[in-house]
Amino acid sequence: MTSSVGPMGPVPLRMSAAVLQGPGRLQVNDVPVPPLGDQDVLVKIDLCGVCGSDLHMVLDGWGQRGSWQGHEWTGTVLAVGPEVQRWQPGDAVVGGPPIRCGTCASCVAGRPALCAQRDTPGIGPEQGAFATYKVSREGELLALPADLDPRAATLAEPLAVALHGIHQSGITAGQRALVLGAGPIGALTIAALRARGIHHVVCAEPTEGRQALARAVGASEVCHPRDLVVPSIAEPGFIVPGAVDVVLECSGKAAAMEAGLAQLVRGGTLVLVGAGIESPRFDPNRILLNEVIITGAFTYSANGFSEALDLLASGALPVDELLEPDLVSLDGLLDAMRGLADGRLAGKVLVRP
Ligand SMILES: [Zn+2]
Ligand SMILES: [Zn+2]
Structure with a gap:
């Protein structure tokens, strides 16, 4: 089901997401696609890695009920808000670091991880990439390098x-x-x-x-x-x-x-x-x-994501060893999380929503 938005192309209204119901409880639900702001980009999620922090959010119940996790992702731009300059539908992208204030002493010193504004409360529960679509701010995306396998690119964040x-x-x-x-x-x-x-x-x-x-x-x-x-x-x-x-x-x-x-x-x-x-x-x-x-060491250095993408694109990392061979669906996510927590799965698990 899509709405008929003019110049930006059709925007889907509903999507699937692995929604947290309580500690250790996930359900794949049909939910509304989050609203697309003027500076936002709507991405169709290709792959999303499962992070240790996702296990805390879901299995240990740290996350908010009704939210969905997933921050290690690659995808394709489907639609852009009217003020977006850098991206257009069809662009292959990688989820990047959150925007920092850029003006506090830490940001000026090149240490965005210590940004004085970093704990500014969010705008509601997390709506991550364990879903078929995700809305991101324009400045929180990176281009997928041309020759880089999207499976490898999902390792950019970790x-x-x-x-x-x-x-x-x-x-x-x-x-x-x-x-x-x-x-x-x-x-x-x-x-x-x-x-x-x-x-x-x-x-x-x-x-x-x-x-x-x-x-x-x-x-x-x-x-x-x-x-x-x-x-x-x-x-x-x-x-x-x-x-x-x-x-x-x-x-x-x-x-x-x-x-x-x-x-x-x-x-x-x-x-x-x-x-x-x-x-x-x-x-x-x-x-x-x-x-x-x-x-x-908290989160990333100033150029951490570009350094990570360069290193992945260089072929110097044993990507196949780092990743679990099988892709997991949203329905299989909870079981994969349990497997990661109990050591049954050793490598990075990738979800294809
Ligand atoms: Zn992570
Ligand atoms: Zn700052």
Whole structure:
């Protein structure tokens, strides 16, 4: 069913969306297509990746009832608002980062992730890309590079997250890295470190499927987190054998954050990339005596998406290893989310709405 809008082409009135009904409950519903504002673009969703944050929103019930998630997507422009300059129907696009204010001290300093305005309340519940159509602001889209497989392009958002973690670590050629957790962000971090010329990339991961994934995407060594030596609080100056320059914590688990701090050389850096609920206990004397740095990585660097798309287009990443081979329908999304949560599925799951 379509309405007959003139110059912009026909705009559908209804669409399917995987609507959150409550914790762990999704239903594919027929819903109205969100209204198209003057500076908005209506995109037909081609593919949308399932993110760890989507699992929190749906399985843990953090999301708003009536909303639908999905922010790692590619699609085709179907219609544009009257003030849109940059896009026209038929353009192949990739979902990009949210628009930041561009004028606060953080934005001016090139750190949009820290924008003073970033928590400005949204305009209602999320209407993401686990749906047949999505409305986006004109400035929140990127062009799909001509030779890039849309499956690979759906990795742009999580890869931008991984690259931001790597930037925050300050790692340089010849240094050693440890990645904690080989979920989608951990796996992309391993692959991106290797593509950036870091050869010594250890991964600690408890599940067998993700250990295999870590190896497949380039980890030089894979271990179980219980094999990491964690010195007692009485030995704050003790540096473990095999200590690394940089630890990228991608699991969000408190125990991993604590173990990660203990794997650093003097002057090393721990970057918290994975978000969790439990609070780690860090030994202040270990931080002080060894002058280690603990920092975080939130969302993306200023050019994170273009850097991610360039890296994907370069062919330097093992995209087929990073993605689950089968596409999932909206009806299969909840089961896929459960599979990701329980470790049955190791790679990135792509949904074709
Ligand atoms: Zn994501
Ligand atoms: Zn700002």
